[in-house]
Amino acid sequence: MGQAKVYDLVIVGAGPAALTAAIYTTREDIDTLLYERGVVGGLAAVTDHIDNYPGFADGVAGLNLADELRKQAERFGAVIELGEVLSIVDKGATRLLETTEGQVEARAVLIATGSDYKKIGVPGEQEYFARGVHYCATCDGAFYRDKKLAVVGGGNSAIQETIFLTRYASHIDLLVRSAIKASDILVKELQPFIDSGKVTVHLKTTTDEIIGKDKMVDKVKVTEAGKPTEITIDGVFIFVGLIPNSQFVKGLLDQDEIGFIKTDKNLRTSMLGVFAAGDVRSGATMQIASATGEGATAALKIREFLEGHEGRSSAMLYG
Numbered sequence: 001m002g003q004a005k006v007y008d009l010v011i012v013g014a015g016p017a018a019l020t021a022a023i024y025t026t027r028e029d030i031d032t033l034l035y036e037r038g039v040v041g042g043l044a045a046v047t048d049h050i051d052n053y054p055g056f057a058d059g060v061a062g063l064n065l066a067d068e069l070r071k072q073a074e075r076f077g078a079v080i081e082l083g084e085v086l087s088i089v090d091k092g093a094t095r096l097l098e099t100t101e102g103q104v105e106a107r108a109v110l111i112a113t114g115s116d117y118k119k120i121g122v123p124g125e126q127e128y129f130a131r132g133v134h135y136c137a138t139c140d141g142a143f144y145r146d147k148k149l150a151v152v153g154g155g156n157s158a159i160q161e162t163i164f165l166t167r168y169a170s171h172i173d174l175l176v177r178s179a180i181k182a183s184d185i186l187v188k189e190l191q192p193f194i195d196s197g198k199v200t201v202h203l204k205t206t207t208d209e210i211i212g213k214d215k216m217v218d219k220v221k222v223t224e225a226g227k228p229t230e231i232t233i234d235g236v237f238i239f240v241g242l243i244p245n246s247q248f249v250k251g252l253l254d255q256d257e258i259g260f261i262k263t264d265k266n267l268r269t270s271m272l273g274v275f276a277a278g279d280v281r282s283g284a285t286m287q288i289a290s291a292t293g294e295g296a297t298a299a300l301k302i303r304e305f306l307e308g309h310e311g312r313s314s315a316m317l318y319g
Contacts, residue, residue, distance in 0.1 A: 006094055007033045008306060010106035012085045013245070015042025016288050017278025018112035019069040019078075020295030021302075026076035028303060033106070034073075035099060037084035041066020042114045043242075043279075044288050048138040048164045053288055062138070065288075086248055090271050108273045108302050111249065111261060112295065115242035115279040115286070120152060124210030124217075125238070132217025132235045133210060137161040140237075146170045147234035150220050152207050154179065158239035159186040165237065166193050173231050174201045175222060210236055244280045256282045267298045275302055 009025055011018045014036035025032045039045050047062030056065075074080070083101040094105045117135035119125060125133055134140040141164060149169045151162045154176035162174055163186070172193075180187060180201070193199040202224050209221040211230070219230045244260045246253075254262040254270040260282035267275045277294035279286050284294070 004103070004105065007031050007104065007106040009033070009108045009110065009302060010035065010085075010095075010097055010104060011110045011112060012097075013042065013111065013113040013278070013280070014040045014070070014080055015112060015114045015278060015291065016044050016066070016069060017114070017291040017295035017298070018042075018110065019066075019073045020292040021110055021112065021277065021299040022073040022078040022295075023069075023076060024296055024299030025302065026073065026078045030303065030306065032078050033104070034078060034080045035083050035085050035097075036080060037082070037100075039066075040070050040080060043116075046136045046138050048161075050288060069292075084248075088249060088252060088271065088274060090273070095271075095273050108275070108305055110298050110302060111246070111253075111269070111274065111276045111280060112278045112291075112298075113245035113280045114291075115244050117238065118241040118243050120207060120238055120240055122207055122209055124212060128210055128212050128217050131215060132212065134235060134237050135239070137164045137237055140235075141165050141168050144168050144235050148232065149173070150175055150207075150231060150233045150236040151239065152236060153239035153241075154181050155239070155241070156182045156186055157241075158182070159190050161237060161239050162199060163189055163193070166198055170198075172199045173220075173233065174199055175205045175207050175220070176201065176203050177206055179203060207236075242279065242286065246280050260284070266301045267294065268301070273305060275305075 008031040011034040014034045022032050044062045045066035049059050050062050051059040083099050086098040089096040094107055095109045097104050145168045147169055148171050150173045151158055152175045159182040162172055205222050205224040207222055211219040217235055219232050220236055221230050246259050246261055261269055261276040261280055262282045263269055263276050267277055269276050275298050277298040278291040
């Protein structure tokens with residue numbers, strides 16, 4: 001039996017940072033394989049409308065942007081495989097990746113796994129997942145035409161998704177733990193729905209429990225301004241932030257207290273030949289434009305590494 005193929009580069013993830021990096025590396029004939037465990041395009045692919053990505057005066061559908069990035073990467077020769085990377089081992093000249101599809105070796109690795117939706121950890125959240133509890137309005141909002149919904153959160157994502165859900169829901173209760181922290185432009189876009197009575201904003205409100213009936217969400221128990229109450233709903237959408245998809249490198253790479261991967265200014269991690277870019281990286285701005293920029297930077301730094309310009313030191317220069 002012949003020796004298994006060693007790739008120049010394996011990219012973990014296939015979101016905007018990963019796909020941009022792949023466009024750059026494959027154009028320079030760097031043999032590139034991407035592993036994606038979920039949706040190609042990452043969270044961008046399940047965002048209804050992206051209004052702040054450069055070059056699209058009227059905005060662009062997230063799915064369309066993700067698909068164009070994918071097609072461009074594949075046109076230059078990038079290969080995307082569905083599978084999950086479980087661990088990475090430094091073997092000196094190569095990195096050994098354990099995946100759900102078996103082992104693969106690469107001279108360099110880019111981790112661009114992005115982030116996932118944060119959970120609020122209340123009773124009923126896990127029990128009623130996909131049976132009234134959701135984290136993606138564009139994925140599941142259409143199931144709630146003429147229904148009553150609750151949205152948990154007060155940041156940009158929560159307000160943006162609330163606006164999107166108004167096209168389906170008959171009424172939305174927006175449950176905000178303290179105060180709305182979204183950008184002024186999103187607050188202005190939300191205001192007409194508040195004025196019309198389609199959206200009711202509950203400030204200083206904690207979500208305490210999600211209650212079901214006949215195996216579907218029926219009510220949400222909240223405490224508003226110190227007073228417990230129940231709100232009758234058909235579903236609840238939760239948008240309270242993001243957590244990094246970095247569990248598979250816990251104990252292998254240096255991470256911050258939340259779990260985001262630490263890098264130096266050249267996007268190198270604490271393991272030789274392993275780089276990180278995009279929303280999984282400590283210090284990332286959580287913007288698609290930034291992620292694509294970091295993907296391009298990572299590709300250039302990886303090229304330098306593969307050409308031997310980095311030497312053999314794995315010393316970190318954080319900052």
